[in-house]
Amino acid sequence: MVDPSSDVPCDAVQMSAIIETSDLVMEFPSTRALDGLDVRVPSGVTGLVGANGAGKTTLISLVLGLLQPTSGTVRVLGLDPSIDGPRLRAMIGYGPERNVLPDDMQAYDFVRHFAQVRGLPHDEARSRASDSLYLVGLGEERFRALGTMSTGQRQRVKLAQAIAADPSLIVLDEPTDGLDPVQRDEMLGIIVDVNRKFGIDVMLSSHVLEEVERICDHVVALDAGRLVAQGSMTELAGALGGVEVELVDLADLPGSIDAVERQLLDRGVVVRRLDFSLSVSGATDDELFNAVVGAVASAGARVKTLGRRRRTLDDVFTSDIVASGQPEGAS
Amino acid sequence: MNQPPPPSSPPPPSPAAASGAQIVDRGFQRYDGPRAGVGQAIRSVSWQSIRSTLGLGRPARHKIFPVLAIAIAYVPAITFVGLSVIVGDILDPNEIADYAGYYGFITAAILLFAGLVAPEVLVGDRRNGMLAMYLSTPLKRSTYLVAKVVAVLLTLALVTLGPPLLLLIGYTFENAGPDGPGDWLVVLLRIFMSAFAVCGALTAVSMAAASLTDRRAFASIGVVLLALASPAVASALVEGAELSPNWRLIDVFSMPFELVFRIFGEPGNFPELSTLSVVAVNLGWTLGGIVVVVWRYSRLVVAR
Numbered sequence: 001m002v003d004p005s006s007d008v009p010c011d012a013v014q015m016s017a018i019i020e021t022s023d024l025v026m027e028f029p030s031t032r033a034l035d036g037l038d039v040r041v042p043s044g045v046t047g048l049v050g051a052n053g054a055g056k057t058t059l060i061s062l063v064l065g066l067l068q069p070t071s072g073t074v075r076v077l078g079l080d081p082s083i084d085g086p087r088l089r090a091m092i093g094y095g096p097e098r099n100v101l102p103d104d105m106q107a108y109d110f111v112r113h114f115a116q117v118r119g120l121p122h123d124e125a126r127s128r129a130s131d132s133l134y135l136v137g138l139g140e141e142r143f144r145a146l147g148t149m150s151t152g153q154r155q156r157v158k159l160a161q162a163i164a165a166d167p168s169l170i171v172l173d174e175p176t177d178g179l180d181p182v183q184r185d186e187m188l189g190i191i192v193d194v195n196r197k198f199g200i201d202v203m204l205s206s207h208v209l210e211e212v213e214r215i216c217d218h219v220v221a222l223d224a225g226r227l228v229a230q231g232s233m234t235e236l237a238g239a240l241g242g243v244e245v246e247l248v249d250l251a252d253l254p255g256s257i258d259a260v261e262r263q264l265l266d267r268g269v270v271v272r273r274l275d276f277s278l279s280v281s282g283a284t285d286d287e288l289f290n291a292v293v294g295a296v297a298s299a300g301a302r303v304k305t306l307g308r309r310r311r312t313l314d315d316v317f318t319s320d321i322v323a324s325g326q327p328e329g330a331s
Numbered sequence: 332m333n334q335p336p337p338p339s340s341p342p343p344p345s346p347a348a349a350s351g352a353q354i355v356d357r358g359f360q361r362y363d364g365p366r367a368g369v370g371q372a373i374r375s376v377s378w379q380s381i382r383s384t385l386g387l388g389r390p391a392r393h394k395i396f397p398v399l400a401i402a403i404a405y406v407p408a409i410t411f412v413g414l415s416v417i418v419g420d421i422l423d424p425n426e427i428a429d430y431a432g433y434y435g436f437i438t439a440a441i442l443l444f445a446g447l448v449a450p451e452v453l454v455g456d457r458r459n460g461m462l463a464m465y466l467s468t469p470l471k472r473s474t475y476l477v478a479k480v481v482a483v484l485l486t487l488a489l490v491t492l493g494p495p496l497l498l499l500i501g502y503t504f505e506n507a508g509p510d511g512p513g514d515w516l517v518v519l520l521r522i523f524m525s526a527f528a529v530c531g532a533l534t535a536v537s538m539a540a541a542s543l544t545d546r547r548a549f550a551s552i553g554v555v556l557l558a559l560a561s562p563a564v565a566s567a568l569v570e571g572a573e574l575s576p577n578w579r580l581i582d583v584f585s586m587p588f589e590l591v592f593r594i595f596g597e598p599g600n601f602p603e604l605s606t607l608s609v610v611a612v613n614l615g616w617t618l619g620g621i622v623v624v625v626w627r628y629s630r631l632v633v634a635r
Contacts, residue, residue, distance in 0.1 A: 086469040104393065117376060119372070163359070
């Protein structure tokens with residue numbers, strides 16, 4: 001991030017956003033996929049989150065210049081995709097969500113081909129295809145036909161072809177789709193490495209909030225084509241969001257948890273219940289702790305765990321914003 | 332007693348350093364070397380498309396069809412050159428097959444290729460998402476299409492340019508070729524013009540068919556049906572209904588070959604048609620096909 005107090009020229013400060021949209025609208029004949037989107041994506045790993053149909057893929061298509069916006073502007077790495085498309089796309093690697101890999105082709109040939117199409121000279125494309133496949137853990141498998149590879153391996157091949165031409169930015173559409181938990185962890189680790197070790201900015205779309213929370217520095221959350229939140233992960237999900245208490249379900253005191261919940265509600269705090277756990281918010285932490293301890297003591301309930309509750313991305317997305325029905329920008 | 336070297340003295344050079352060798356980390360690194368432009372992207376996509384169409388680097392079953400078509404195209408040329416070697420003294424090889432008439436022997440191969448190549452090159456990319464992949468690179472729709480047109484043209488040239496060239500070279504070595512370097516160059520030029528005429532029209536028509544459907548088989552069948560039906564309809568109109576001979580011009584499959592005869596200065600199969608009208612109708616089919624492809628791809632919504 002650029003320090004606002006430094007002597008960096010204004011234009012350079014503007015450039016610190018790798019992707020910037022202004023009042024971006026994308027309409028298809030039957031639907032408005034994006035509705036007045038103002039997004040600013042800084043350098044780092046950025047998660048683009050939202051349910052299916054939120055507009056993630058449409059935004060990615062606009063970033064790549066595959067679609068022309070109905071209105072509004074997009075700037076990526078300081079360039080307009082609709083004007084400087086070829087020049088811009090030479091600096092971007094893209095990993096699609098769909099399984100687009102030709103079954104008959106070897107992984108090495110596929111990665112080398114796209115490295116060449118993205119502008120690497122022939123010999124360089126050959127060596128970097130191997131290097132990229134080694135980086136994603138497919139060095140020994142690089143001459144296998146893509147059709148014989150597992151879903152996890154094919155996702156890695158898509159990542160390898162995205163980075164082979166050494167882009168400034170890679171855009172990955174659902175890179176962990178179809179992966180089991182172990183494969184997902186490995187894939188997320190590689191993506192983080194690509195950013196941290198080689199300084200390649202990453203924007204990845206996902207509908208799995210937990211994985212975005214784990215690896216992303218920044219988040220852009222969309223819902224029904226509108227921006228519901230954007231900002232750094234610390235700003236959005238790192239804040240303390242109240243107190244969480246998990247109670248023991250006592251056989252000899254069956255209504256104790258209900259009683260605790262009722263008493264807390266009577267004190268005017270916000271309570272969300274999930275089985276034997278209560279998430280309490282709506283006051284200062286000290287007040288909440290006192291309220292919980294008082295309610296538990298009064299109801300005769302038994303506490304299993306009690307602690308400060310960390311606000312998750314799920315809270316940001318599903319509860320705080322979607323439930324309110326008021327889209328907002330968090331930063 | 333030997334004194335140890337002072338700490339500041341440099342260690343003796345290792346054999347590797349002395350030879351200038353160095354250990355290079357071959358792992359993934361940033362790249363700051365030169366980058367090629369769109370031209371290389373076009374060449375790479377064209378070459379990859381040609382490889383895919385011919386089944387190169389693919390399992391054997393993908394090679395059967397192209398090998399068959401190429402064999403059909405080249406076997407007559409090899410046979411005629413062989414005949415000129417064996418009976419060239421008593422028979423003028425040009426009496427067996429001249430350059431313009433050669434296409435009459437290989438129309439099946441050309442039809443097979445025209446029906447196969449363009450759908451293979453175009454339809455697959457749209458269906459499996461590779462089109463979006465290509466358009467996420469420095470390629471635009473226009474440059475992508477240029478790459479694909481080049482691929483189809485060069486692949487079709489395998490069966491339209493290669494065999495007559497083989498015939499020319501074979502006849503030349505048997506002293507049955509054109510008289511003198513000037514005539515030889517004229518024939519060579521005519522062969523190239525003929526191949527380009529046939530490739531151009533068939534490439535445009537087959538790519539237009541391939542751009543209109545997302546089913547490879549439908550596109551192939553469409554091309555073959557058009558090639559078979561249009562001569563039949565033209566004959567029915569001219570010979571059956573006794574309409575103007577100009578109705579022959581709707582015969583999309585025969586007109587490129589008719590143009591070949593005119594290029595070689597021969598009257599062709601339909602001497603009642605003027606050369607100008609034959610040239611015009613071939614240009615029309617070629618341009619019409621291009622317009623359809625460009626129109627279709629300009630309207631195509633490619634997202635992700």
